[in-house]
Amino acid sequence: xxxxxxxxxxxxxxxxxxxxxxxxxxxxxxxxxxxxxxxxxxxxxxxxxxxxxxxxxxxxxxxxxxxxxxxxxxxxxxxxxxxxxxxxxxxxxxxxxxxxxxxxxxxxxxxxxxxxxxxxxxxxxxxxxxxxxxxxxxxxxxxxxxxxxxxxxxxxxxxxxxxxxxxxxxxxxxxxxxxxxxxxxxxxxxxxxxxxxxxxxxxxxxxxxxxxxxxxxxxxxxxxxxxxxxxxxxxxxxxxxxxxxxxxxxxxxxxxxxxxxxx
Amino acid sequence: xxxxxxxxxxxxxxxxxxxxxxxxxxxxxxxxxxxxxxxxxxxxxxxxxxxxxxxxxxxxxxxxxxxxxxxxxxxxxxxxxxxxxxxxxxxxxxxxxxxxxxxxxxxxx
Amino acid sequence: xxxxxxxxxxxxxxxxxxxxxxxxxxxxxxxxxxxxxxxxxxxxxxxxxxxxxxxxxxxxxxxxxxxxxxxxxxxxxxxxxxxxxxxxxxxxxxxxxxxxxxxxxxxxxxxxxxxxxxxxxxxxxxxxxxxxxxxxxxxxxxxxxxxxxxxxxxxxxxxxxxxxxxxxxxxxxxxxxxxxxxxxxxxxxxxxxxxxxxxxxxxxxxxxxxxxxxxxxxxxxxxxxxxxxxxxxxxxxxxxxxxxxxxxxxxxxxxxxxxxxxxxxxxxxxxxxxxxxxxxxxxxxxxxxxxxxxxxxxxxxxxxxxxxxxxx
Numbered sequence: 001x002x003x004x005x006x007x008x009x010x011x012x013x014x015x016x017x018x019x020x021x022x023x024x025x026x027x028x029x030x031x032x033x034x035x036x037x038x039x040x041x042x043x044x045x046x047x048x049x050x051x052x053x054x055x056x057x058x059x060x061x062x063x064x065x066x067x068x069x070x071x072x073x074x075x076x077x078x079x080x081x082x083x084x085x086x087x088x089x090x091x092x093x094x095x096x097x098x099x100x101x102x103x104x105x106x107x108x109x110x111x112x113x114x115x116x117x118x119x120x121x122x123x124x125x126x127x128x129x130x131x132x133x134x135x136x137x138x139x140x141x142x143x144x145x146x147x148x149x150x151x152x153x154x155x156x157x158x159x160x161x162x163x164x165x166x167x168x169x170x171x172x173x174x175x176x177x178x179x180x181x182x183x184x185x186x187x188x189x190x191x192x193x194x195x196x197x198x199x200x201x202x203x204x205x206x207x208x209x210x211x212x213x214x215x216x217x218x219x220x221x222x223x224x225x226x227x228x229x230x231x232x233x234x235x236x237x238x239x240x241x242x243x244x245x246x247x248x249x250x251x252x253x254x255x256x257x258x259x260x261x262x263x
Numbered sequence: 264x265x266x267x268x269x270x271x272x273x274x275x276x277x278x279x280x281x282x283x284x285x286x287x288x289x290x291x292x293x294x295x296x297x298x299x300x301x302x303x304x305x306x307x308x309x310x311x312x313x314x315x316x317x318x319x320x321x322x323x324x325x326x327x328x329x330x331x332x333x334x335x336x337x338x339x340x341x342x343x344x345x346x347x348x349x350x351x352x353x354x355x356x357x358x359x360x361x362x363x364x365x366x367x368x369x370x371x372x
Numbered sequence: 373x374x375x376x377x378x379x380x381x382x383x384x385x386x387x388x389x390x391x392x393x394x395x396x397x398x399x400x401x402x403x404x405x406x407x408x409x410x411x412x413x414x415x416x417x418x419x420x421x422x423x424x425x426x427x428x429x430x431x432x433x434x435x436x437x438x439x440x441x442x443x444x445x446x447x448x449x450x451x452x453x454x455x456x457x458x459x460x461x462x463x464x465x466x467x468x469x470x471x472x473x474x475x476x477x478x479x480x481x482x483x484x485x486x487x488x489x490x491x492x493x494x495x496x497x498x499x500x501x502x503x504x505x506x507x508x509x510x511x512x513x514x515x516x517x518x519x520x521x522x523x524x525x526x527x528x529x530x531x532x533x534x535x536x537x538x539x540x541x542x543x544x545x546x547x548x549x550x551x552x553x554x555x556x557x558x559x560x561x562x563x564x565x566x567x568x569x570x571x572x573x574x575x576x577x578x579x580x581x582x583x584x585x586x587x588x589x590x591x592x593x594x595x596x597x598x599x600x601x602x603x604x605x606x607x608x609x610x611x612x613x614x615x616x617x618x619x620x621x622x623x624x625x626x627x628x629x630x631x632x633x634x635x636x637x638x639x640x641x642x643x644x645x646x647x648x649x650x651x652x653x654x655x656x657x658x659x660x661x662x663x664x665x666x667x668x669x670x671x672x673x674x675x676x677x678x679x680x681x682x683x684x
Contacts, residue, residue, distance in 0.1 A: 032663025162669025
């Protein structure tokens with residue numbers, strides 16, 4: 001197993017967290033009520049915190065790697081900011097789900113719910129990883145993810161089972177997002193050997209629990225998921241939707257416009 | 264209990280269907296002995312009120328206990344009745360600690 | 373001619389005994405407090421917007437996280453203040469309506485645009501600095517809930533100003549573009565910050581009564597002078613200058629003399645003609661309107677649940 005695989009996997013985990021944290025932070029100052037503005041910013045902060053742990057780990061790995069297997073030739077020393085601000089979209093390994101635009105509040109909470117339900121199972125398993133640093137990050141993050149899951153699940157139910165208007169909007173949101181949930185359980189090439197080695201989570205082992213949890217909440221929300229829908233994928237391998245390019249252009253602007261500066 | 268009682272009759276009778284009720288928040292810190300009133304917030308239901316309280320008033324500190332009560336359920340004493348309610352009548356002076364003359368060596372009492 | 377009960381009220385204040393929500397208070401005191409506290413709350417909320425502008429463009433992950441945390445704190449401060457105002461018999465909904473209808477004011481400073489990353493530094497250093505100077509004395513305000521909210525706010529405010537100054541300090545030690553960015557932000561934010569303290573004392577008719585009621589502890593000019601003195605010293609640490617050619621230390625007064633304030637600009641901005649007044653208010657109105665279906669749904673769901681619980 002090449003060093004590339006583990007680095008790709010760590011970046012996948014970190015990119016998921018950064019991209020979703022960034023998306024959530026777009027709501028700051030524009031939420032439907034003050035208290036919820038604060039709640040979603042908290043979640044954004046948690047996710048960015050997770051991303052930083054992963055990027056710091058990935059940096060250590062990349063910096064220690066032998067020159068021949070260096071995944072980003074040309075770059076001198078890696079840091080969390082190099083990884084966040086100097087990779088183009090094709091080097092990002094996040095799932096497509098997290099880069100989707102925020103839409104209305106219902107779409108945002110549904111996106112969060114699908115993702116948090118997945119992170120909950122993933123971290124539950126990842127904290128037993130043979131890679132002790134990944135295990136530690138997962139263990140540390142599980143508590144906050146448990147809260148994210150609770151918060152978002154409650155919102156899905158409130159809105160699905162609220163008014164006629166909110167129900168309709170949740171159905172729209174489900175229509176938009178469901179097609180991105182399949183990718184969560186399709187291992188990328190770099191995941192397969194890692195899962196066999198007990199480093200990465202074998203996604204097949206966590207799928208049933210995710211299906212059960214999401215099924216339960218969607219039912220309570222009066223929403224029906226679509227069976228047999230064609231799933232979009234590619235994010236984990238760097239093939240993204242058009243959304244990511246714009247997101248990165250905004251996020252990375254200062255570092256790209258003024259390279260080599262301290263901030 | 265350091266109660267910051269709120270009277271919001273206007274809120275109580277509000278027919279506005281987008282206006283969430285007001286909740287009072289009480290927090291007991293990890294090392295604390297009792298719940299202290301810290302303020303209020305708006306939430307649609309108790310679960311949300313507790314989560315909001317966690318986010319706003321505890322900064323997610325662990326091991327704290329949160330109580331939330333809808334403001335309209337709090338009944339408060341009337342400050343005008345303070346004299347009769349909190350009665351420091353002279354014949355009950357034995358209830359005041361300064362009444363007892365204790366040796367200086369006895370500390371912390 | 374004041375009555376016994378009014379005298380009793382003023383005596384409490386003179387003795388620094390707190391006034392609490394159910395205590396008797398003159399109607400004018402209640403009205404003034406509602407206006408002052410709610411406008412302070414509105415300022416926190418509107419104040420989130422110029423900084424939230426730069427969250428998605430923050431240049432490092434650490435800056436991104438600390439900026440989100442700062443803006444989130446401001447939301448929290450708004451919440452504490454709305455909460456204390458609600459103890460005086462006004463609802464959050466009424467206060468929000470007043471803001472959106474232009475009947476309530478918020479601090480004029482937030483009607484200025486944030487044009488560069490350095491503005492995040494300038495706002496933290498100057499705007500938060502001015503706010504802290506105003507807020508610390510209010511921790512001893514006569515109205516209990518207001519004073520307690522201010523204590524909470526002041527505790528959390530400490531990192532905001534330090535964060536801002538640090539951003540500028542790093543820029544001041546950067547390359548030419550960064551140093552220019554730093555001075556440019558100071559040039560744009562200095563005078564609006566000085567104006568934050570309000571009109572001169574002789575143009576502030578309400579100051580005397582507010583001081584008597586201890587909902588204002590120092591006059592506008594006193595606080596402004598203190599602010600100028602402190603910043604004039606701090607700017608030297610940045611190797612930058614304040615955009616005031618008349619700024620000079622006055623040995624006799626033991627204070628800095630400073631140049632004339634453009635009160636025309638202040639008035640225009642207060643009256644809606646600042647660079648961003650329309651955008652700021654529009655953003656708040658939009659967020660509130662966009663959120664109506666959410667708030668309605670949450671309430672509807674809660675009501676459905678309580679019916680189900682009763683039936684069970």
